Amino acid sequence: MMAERPQIYHCLNSRQFSRPFVEEACRLADMARMIGKTKAGMEFLSTVFNDKRAMLFFTQPSTRTFLSFFSACQILGMHCAEVRDSRTSSEVKGESEEDTLRTFSSFFDLIIMRHYEAGLAETIAALLDQTERPVPVINAGSGKDQHPTQALLDIYTLKRCFQAQGGIDGKCIAFVGDLLRGRTIRSLSLLLSKYDDVKMVFVAPSAFQAGRDILSSLEEEGVSYQLEEDFESVIPRVDAIYMTRLQDEWDKEGHASSTIDMNRYSFQARHLALLRPHAVLLHPLPRRQEIAPEVDGDPRAVYWRQVRNGMWIRVALIALIFQRQERIIEYFQQADRRER
Amino acid sequence: MMAERPQIYHCLNSRQFSRPFVEEACRLADMARMIGKTKAGMEFLSTVFNDKRAMLFFTQPSTRTFLSFFSACQILGMHCAEVRDSRTSSEVKGESEEDTLRTFSSFFDLIIMRHYEAGLAETIAALLDQTERPVPVINAGSGKDQHPTQALLDIYTLKRCFQAQGGIDGKCIAFVGDLLRGRTIRSLSLLLSKYDDVKMVFVAPSAFQAGRDILSSLEEEGVSYQLEEDFESVIPRVDAIYMTRLQDEWDKEGHASSTIDMNRYSFQARHLALLRPHAVLLHPLPRRQEIAPEVDGDPRAVYWRQVRNGMWIRVALIALIFQRQERIIEYFQQADRRER
Amino acid sequence: MMAERPQIYHCLNSRQFSRPFVEEACRLADMARMIGKTKAGMEFLSTVFNDKRAMLFFTQPSTRTFLSFFSACQILGMHCAEVRDSRTSSEVKGESEEDTLRTFSSFFDLIIMRHYEAGLAETIAALLDQTERPVPVINAGSGKDQHPTQALLDIYTLKRCFQAQGGIDGKCIAFVGDLLRGRTIRSLSLLLSKYDDVKMVFVAPSAFQAGRDILSSLEEEGVSYQLEEDFESVIPRVDAIYMTRLQDEWDKEGHASSTIDMNRYSFQARHLALLRPHAVLLHPLPRRQEIAPEVDGDPRAVYWRQVRNGMWIRVALIALIFQRQERIIEYFQQADRRER
Known part of the structure; x- marks a missing residue:
């Protein structure tokens, strides 16, 4: 049943999105924002990913996109850490970008990255897929290329x-x-x-x-x-x-x-x-x-x-990546039934 | 009943504080810190705002005031994001301060801001009041003016x-x-x-x-x-x-x-x-x-x-701004009764 | 019973670690990572320190060690704040390092520090022990000295x-x-x-x-x-x-x-x-x-x-410092019994 579902693991390129996937993401975003209108609903949402942690790796600065993803993670109860510049540390000089990202993947369950270099997200996703502990990568903007x-x-x-x-x-x-x-x-x-x-x-x-x-x-x-x-x-x-x-x-x-x-x-x-x-x-x-x-x-x-739609569609995207949409749909339907 | 209560929505200027408001804030701070002495109490406090998120926008740096507000939010279970400098992003060049703050208000439920410019908190509060999604603003220090x-x-x-x-x-x-x-x-x-x-x-x-x-x-x-x-x-x-x-x-x-x-x-x-x-x-x-x-x-x-009083009075202030003091008072009275 | 247990309060120097302490920390790390394999287990771990908050004071930059400690705290439900440079604020010029650290200790329950200067963690630990509100200090690397x-x-x-x-x-x-x-x-x-x-x-x-x-x-x-x-x-x-x-x-x-x-x-x-x-x-x-x-x-x-072992052993270390290992051991034994 799951296997037939439209699905994204790494989110790298808008070409990946099929129309059914987009439709499902939009429906899920609508449900999440309805749920989020009550305190009980926000409390529920914050349990969906309370076992996961995300790394926001933003070497190309963008306060707006950063805050949108950060907020989406917080709403879902996913803890975040951020690295704005991998090059701050003097001891790190000479470490390859691949080693840096692989280190991040050791600590976190999701990497959301924004970078000047077109194609880096793809490279990293492919690299992580070959390790013992692969994690999904979301491209939050790469070069002039994709967003x-x-x-x-x-x-x-x-x-x-x-x-x-x-x-x-x-x-x-x-x-x-x-x-x-x-x-x-x-x-x-x-x-x-x-x-x-x-x-x-x-x-x-x-x-x-x-x-x-x-x-x-x-x-x-x-x-x-x-x-x-x-x-x-x-x-x-x-x-x-x-x-x-x-x-x-x-x-x-x-x-x-x-x-x-x-x-x-x-x-x-x-x-x-x-x-x-x-x-x-x-x-x-x-x-x-x-x-x-x-x-x-x-x-x-x-x-x-x-701006606000961006936050909620990212909530939906993260849920879909980890195939946790069912919990949200279920809660929505129950709340909907209660209200009637 | 609520309507008669002394009340602050935006907290911009110490002139806003009536003596009854100050007294209530102090009583509430006392209660919160008493509650916070046990693990169960801290767990309770962290549920009071677990549906809200705060933006700490500190363009005038102050580690002390920042950490005090940050700690107050954490104690209340309110998730925080911080922007220390709205000007980090090259793409942002040319965006008005008003647009920047309005973007923040799209993602967050409370803006705590510290700025070199006297009066900016007032300006932003007035601007946000005219939008579809107004949020309270706390002035965490503005110019030589107010704190x-x-x-x-x-x-x-x-x-x-x-x-x-x-x-x-x-x-x-x-x-x-x-x-x-x-x-x-x-x-x-x-x-x-x-x-x-x-x-x-x-x-x-x-x-x-x-x-x-x-x-x-x-x-x-x-x-x-x-x-x-x-x-x-x-x-x-x-x-x-x-x-x-x-x-x-x-x-x-x-x-x-x-x-x-x-x-x-x-x-x-x-x-x-x-x-x-x-x-x-x-x-x-x-x-x-x-x-x-x-x-x-x-x-x-x-x-x-x-220093420590500052953290607890900020806990009280946030509770009062959102009119959530009753939950804290109730818990305090129950805990007080249990102890006797 | 507690008194006989090998124990660390401040963690400053590897000389402090007795072999029984190391063995206990390793056993505890093994248990925590086993617990962390399920969502229910991660949820449990995040309640062990949901009443505590940590300050990560890293003036000597190290993304790796920082993220490892940060992740360990997040896994345990301990909220974190970070200061990468105590000297950012112009108003702070002239404040002594001791005053800065004492301020941090007012807001937080644990200080994790990394500094160029050998011996500073020891100095700060000794200073805090003389205050009304001492908190444990973990040395996350000091000069050429200790890690x-x-x-x-x-x-x-x-x-x-x-x-x-x-x-x-x-x-x-x-x-x-x-x-x-x-x-x-x-x-x-x-x-x-x-x-x-x-x-x-x-x-x-x-x-x-x-x-x-x-x-x-x-x-x-x-x-x-x-x-x-x-x-x-x-x-x-x-x-x-x-x-x-x-x-x-x-x-x-x-x-x-x-x-x-x-x-x-x-x-x-x-x-x-x-x-x-x-x-x-x-x-x-x-x-x-x-x-x-x-x-x-x-x-x-x-x-x-x-890298990943580092995160889990730090989870264990924090639990031991606050003598909260029993809750983890108990949960592990119950989960272990359920599985059989």
């Missing part, structure tokens, strides 16, 4: 927003900003391609338009997409707008972002009038000038809810 | 010391040292003015004497105070001496503290003979040369007890 | 490895590498001298041969030892090889390690053929070139197990 849990939380947010509109199938989603270097675009567009009849509009100046690799992948999946430069003309005809910021921390690699006017790719208060009534505005945060703060109060601005 | 929980722990210490002397009413308290720039003086003197017939003596070289703003506040409250330069003459005639250190980290703002001889404002072993038998010596710590280490062994030196 | 819990975990590893060979008594153990400046050698060789008829071979270039102080101690204990320069000739005739790395962080003190060829003191894949079938290869980690990664897969390479 699978961000894609998962974005999908979860879109699903919740489109609950009354028949879900994600058939929707038109615009991606706006620095599409060349933003890894959230890569992960999310690939994941969206698993839904039926989704249309995508990539809105960016030509220098930052979505890369050939992303577009090829979409073509392979038969997804219809458009490339646009004029943001304002796109606003009235889409169901969701996904804003992103300029990834200028990668500028040293040859893109002179300062020469391009990105102000044309920001959402201003006056744009709210152009946005369809049921449409929603997302942003992975942190934002700079891409969305004016006056927009925050509009009910279609859902980026703050994205 | 309300320090004032609370000082009052708690004085109350415990004067238990056999009729409490704080009618006592004479000397403040000694850099009174111009020490924020503990500001918070504590204002709070003391809510007690009956308290007299204050401010002992400092003229360059560091208490500021006009503090004195005006006391005058408004009708508190009688004296300004003194000669420390030794003051020692024999007061009930409590509150020593403070030179705040030379503010020197760049124009006060050349190095030109003033502060040795005259330190408590030496020979001063113990001048101190009244029931009088007490306080210090917010850390100390430098303001109190000689040989004084530590004297029973009237209570600054180490202040 | 008692490393010695404990090494002994624990040897005991487990030699279970089918009659234990540690009578075995021949080679220490290889920078024996002059490695503190693990000092602690472990002294502890091994409490076993019967143990022989030691110190294998190093003359510039890094074991110091006179170690050798004198062994002579006092009547331990037979040899000094060797040729590593390969030693491999076939010993029961255990303890590899160590070059301690070049101490180079500034006058030892020019760069002029000496340490490659002769590394264990290569070809050496496996020389190693006796029942012999084992240890390393305190981190390693550099002292052991080739290809050796890792051999069952006689036990350094990764050492």
Whole structure:
């Protein structure tokens, strides 16, 4: 029975997520957050993983993603330790990254890692699989490459927003900003391609338009997409707008972002009038000038809810990785029955 | 019934504390520490907030205050996360402080913050109150301005010391040292003015004497105070001496503290003979040369007890903010009954 | 009954460990790890210290030792706080180390400290013993001097490895590498001298041969030892090889390690053929070139197990310090009875 279930062990790449897996994760996240509304429910959740401990190994800093995972672990009663920099210790000079990670795996039951280097999470996962004590690895962002849990939380947010509109199938989603270097675009567009009849509009100046690799992948999946430069003309005809910021921390690699006017790719208060009534505005945060703060109060601005959705979908992901979802589902159903 | 109860939601400023609130907090702190003397009691305390999580956002470093709050949260079973510097992440460059704090409030149920900037805690509290998910904010020290929980722990210490002397009413308290720039003086003197017939003596070289703003506040409250330069003459005639250190980290703002001889404002072993038998010596710590280490062994030196009182009064404060004091009171009364 | 039991309060120096104490700690570690194999067992362990909190004060960085202690505390349900640098706070400038540690002891029930300065743990332990609220101190490594819990975990590893060979008594153990400046050698060789008829071979270039102080101690204990320069000739005739790395962080003190060829003191894949079938290869980690990664897969390479043994022996040590071993023993015996 378990064997037929869609399942992730290491979570490395958004390509791993099948649509049934995503659906199950979203349902589980919904249940966990309902359970978490009462003190008794939070107490229950904190017993689900009170025998496990997680290492958060974040050499590429990200307060936001770190706190989201940390909170998800705390909610589940999983104790955490963090290493922000493996290179602090003078005695460690000369130790290989592999030895460092293998040491962590000796102490912990789960490794959540974020790293500048693309592909390191995969390497480590493969290495640990060959040891006496393998543990699952979650990729919390690697280089310009992948950020699978961000894609998962974005999908979860879109699903919740489109609950009354028949879900994600058939929707038109615009991606706006620095599409060349933003890894959230890569992960999310690939994941969206698993839904039926989704249309995508990539809105960016030509220098930052979505890369050939992303577009090829979409073509392979038969997804219809458009490339646009004029943001304002796109606003009235889409169901969701996904804003992103300029990834200028990668500028040293040859893109002179300062020469391009990105102000044309920001959402201003006056744009709210152009946005369809049921449409929603997302942003992975942190934002700079891409969305004016006056927009925050509009009910279609859902980026703050994205933050919280991220925490709950990570709760679900961890439960699924360890195949402990049944306990949560059971508690939810019992609580649900009690209430009726 | 609840509505009539003195109550704090955000804890920003010692002016917020009414005398009944302070009394209740002190009683509650006493109960919690009595409960905490047994393993069963500590286990009970750790269930009071096992459904809540706190963010300790300390951009102005303070190991002492940090550990005190951290310990208080741990005792109550409240999980903590810490951010020492919101600026670590390169991707965060350009995010507003408001967005950063709003992100934190998405993950946590309480924000405890310490910041160089006076007034930031107030700003953040007001901002969060306008969001879908407001959470309480505790000011753990802001600029030269306020440090309300320090004032609370000082009052708690004085109350415990004067238990056999009729409490704080009618006592004479000397403040000694850099009174111009020490924020503990500001918070504590204002709070003391809510007690009956308290007299204050401010002992400092003229360059560091208490500021006009503090004195005006006391005058408004009708508190009688004296300004003194000669420390030794003051020692024999007061009930409590509150020593403070030179705040030379503010020197760049124009006060050349190095030109003033502060040795005259330190408590030496020979001063113990001048101190009244029931009088007490306080210090917010850390100390430098303001109190000689040989004084530590004297029973009237209570600054180490202040440290521990700080932890317990913060336990009480958190319980009051969330209106969970009843559970603690109930447990205390039951345990008390069992013992008899 | 309790009074007759071998017992450690402060854990400062491997000289403190009697053989009965070591045996008891190893038995307890075995029990705890057996208990920890089930969720119910981990839940039980996390109640043994759910009323206590530990301060990990690590001014000499060591991710490995830190995580090992941190994990041990988490397994026992003991909440932790960490201070990596007591000097972060500008206001703290001028506070004595003694005041800092005394502050920590006000908030916590156990201090685990690692420091560059030899002897500081002893000083602090003596200071705390004179206060109103003494707490135990564990030395997690001090200067070039002592690292008692490393010695404990090494002994624990040897005991487990030699279970089918009659234990540690009578075995021949080679220490290889920078024996002059490695503190693990000092602690472990002294502890091994409490076993019967143990022989030691110190294998190093003359510039890094074991110091006179170690050798004198062994002579006092009547331990037979040899000094060797040729590593390969030693491999076939010993029961255990303890590899160590070059301690070049101490180079500034006058030892020019760069002029000496340490490659002769590394264990290569070809050496496996020389190693006796029942012999084992240890390393305190981190390693550099002292052991080739290809050796890792051999069952006689036990350094990764050492890491995990370290966590469990620290669980045992903490339980013994607080005399809470009985609860663990009782649970183990009940679980053992249930299984049969």
